[in-house]
Amino acid sequence: MRAYYYDDEPTDQRLPHDSGEPVSLDTLAHLGVLYWTIPVAEGESIPEGVDAIAKQRGYKNRDVINVSKEGLGDAYESKIKGFFEEHMHEDEEIRYILGGSGFFDVRKHAPAPNQERWIRIFCAPGDLxxxxxxxxxxxxxxxxxxxxxxxxFQQDEPKWIPHNRGPATDSNPYRAEYVATIQPVSVA
Known part of the structure; x- marks a missing residue:
């Protein structure tokens, strides 16, 4: 895992967009983002270390998703577009990377929307x-x-409904609870 501020250049979203400003695990933790590295071998099932964290955090269920043209078929383009819309969920989003790689961008909360910045988190096999x-x-x-x-996920059926950012989502009780748990961090 590698985290840094997103450079906001209007190019392909799949590029690194590395501003050259690293972000520490402490900053991520302040935002409520948790991270572990648990090595996984090619083709290996989910390691015991992931099971231990799942038990500790009360995650009872799991599935595996293959986000690729082959794995999603005709839904690939619409799914990729939807995944990149700024949104929140009413449940935690927990991912353990078994293969391939990608970017999770999280919005660093600030006192004013124009002070918020994206933090890009590169995840590869073994990242939780x-x-x-x-x-x-x-x-x-x-x-x-x-x-x-x-x-x-914790429930039998996770609530992975994406709530795209907007006035209604800004006042969503799960969003309000999240904002109340963190104090804004000044933008460097």
Whole structure:
């Protein structure tokens, strides 16, 4: 995993967009983003270390998603577009990367919207990331155009409904609870 501020250049979303300004694990933790590295071998099932974290955090269920042209078929283009829309969920988003790679962008909350910045998090095999309920985020593949990830969740049926950013979502109780748990961090 590597985290840094997004450069906001209007080019292909799958490019690194590295501003050259690294972001620490402490900054991510302040935003509620949790991270572990648990090595996985090519073709290996989910390692015991992931099971231990799942048990500790109360994740009871899981599935595996293959985000690629082959894995999503005709829905590929619409899914990729939808994943990159700024949104939040009412549940945590938990992903363990089994293969491929991609980027999770999280919105660094600030006192005013014009002070917010995207933080880009590059994830590759062995990375386990937890995005808290209520955080604005988006996802894209990198130029390899594929990622295979285990999705862990607490309920039988996760509430992965994306709530795109807007006035209604800004006042969503899960968003309000998230904002109340963090204090704005000044933008460098």
């Amino acid at each position: 990331i937890v995005l808290p309920s209520g955080i604005y985020h988006r996802f894209t593949l990198d130029t390899n155009n594929k990622i295979k990830a285990a999705r862990l």
